[in-house]
Amino acid sequence: MTTHAPQPAVSPVPLMDIASGVYAFKTLALADELGLFTWLSGRSTSVEEFAARHGIEHRPAELLLTACASIGLLDQDSTGAYTNSLLAEQYLVEGRPHYFGGWIKVVNRHEYPAYEHLETSLRGNHPISWDVEKQESLFAPDDPIMVQTFWDGMYSLSRYTAGLLADAFDFGVVTRILDVGGGGAAFDIELCQRYPQLRATVFDLPFVCELTRKPVSDAGLDDRIDLVGGDFFADRLPADHDAVLLSNILHDWDEAAVGRILDACGKALPAGGYLLICESFVADDKTGPPLAALMSLNMLVETWGRNYTVAEYTGWLDAAGFDTTNFLRFDGLGANGVLVAHKR
Template identity: 30%
Template sequence: MSRRNVYRESVLGIGYDLVKACVLQTAFELWIFEALKDAPKSALVLSEHLGANRRSLELFLNALVSLGFLASEGPMYQNTKYGTEIFLKGKPLYIGDMVGLQTRSAGNWLKLKECVMSGTSVAQPDFSKVDHVEAASGFARAMHNTAMGHAEFLSRKLPLASVRSLLDLGGGPGTFTIHFLHANPGLRATIFDLPATLQTTRTFVEQAKLAERVSYQEGDFNCDEIKGMFGACFMSHIIHSQSAELNRALLSNVFKHLNPDGRLIVQDFFLNPDRTSPQFPALFALNMLVHTESGQTYTFDEVAQWMREAGFEEVKSLKFRLPRGIALLTAKKS
């Protein structure tokens, strides 16, 4: 095939990526992986278990096998080796809450044209500011799923050994805080987030048996007071939810709440100066367009500039190989 035709076929194939996503999301909605948790089952047995049509379920199960999400041997279907680690609820590397969030947001993507035309989200509610407990729990658990991919790695890499107090601003489920506390016995943390989210955060922190080392501040970090002074502030996946203006103001406020020599650590999906790469941050900018009032992804230079304007020095990026183009920028209050 010519290069042009390879390209053409690859573009044509993109439509099927949506089909793949629907297959995975539907497998979670039907609890297929849980149904196969204890033993392989045939399509007939599974259809009776789920109350599903046998013929269509078999087509569906075969598609799951074709995608590597299930395995089959003769008429029997079973979870794969890695599937048992990521598709079963309660496993540390479970991803079902994130897939569930993607299912719930799928309808919003169908409004992308309206968002591009109007310049802002048409989704309700704004995903970055969920204020009722059930939605906040679903969102926080999805954030936990993604954070679990590298939180332990990061806790070994970030120099927090000499820090006594950490502010996790917009800490969500608290997954990063939990790992930082495990890795740094002398550290205590304050997690600042919206009240509805903090209900889920408390559950995770208590499960990790860290309740005595964590305190909470409920509020909107753009308008409510941050109380106290801290040795470091971690802001993970916060700046992409809001406008440059709000981020500038937020970094200035954070600066005031750091001790001399205090560290700011910003983790996010950073764009290269061309704004078109890496691919994930470029696409995630649209995720923010679709789901928030003024969010988008930013370049290293933009965020570094906000940090310097706020008074920070020694701005530098940490070069780790992290999933989805995640990167970190740190700075110091002199």
């Protein structure tokens, strides 16, 4: 009599989905590097035209376009020609306000190679994406990949999330906001465009402030967004603001450094001033959510920090002289909410 092994209680398909992530990401990254979506904006292409443009054979050209279509980046019309999908047209065309290609380049050029050495980070409990023996931090101005790619990537990651923050919190109660570590000024540009009464100050490393001048100028906001160079561990933060924003800053640092940054923010704010912490928060029980937990693991290869919980921040804020008043959740890029606190 033939017997059959019982069917597994769960399917292995989720494991295949995880393992296949490399295929999807590298498809996206290569198409972005080739400028495919920017070139296709407002037009279409055949496989033959795409192959000729890049000097490649029909087979690899067809495979890449098919892969892009399969993951929702391209559409195909009745003639077989490919066009940008709505997703690609809105977020993958260079020059668009919410262009996401900057972050794709950061992951592809900077983070992806580091993950081949994830176990080294795990066993050594130190970053691996930069030389901890030669650099003071991830943000060294002499790292060409960081200077050329990282800040554009952070702008890509931040601009969409800035709109969600503007929807979640009423900035009508704020007249001057200090964006600590706000290089690129993505949040400040979005907020100032939404709230005409608002003025902003970006406080970041001097070389980052220089890189930030162009996006501020391009947005026509030189008269409303000031740039102040400094180091928040060594220099006093600018005063005369009624709110401080920390967006995707605190996860870069260990707990002691987080406490120092919060203390500095407290000294810069008047009583009743707002402190807004916009981050990808890990659940208090530390079971997820997946993106927050995975980006927290990413800090193992990138920094000495991690993504923290609302409960952890609440305790540290209390020690720094703040009362936590609200947690506003949203589904952003690199952030899933904002923790609101008042200076006592």
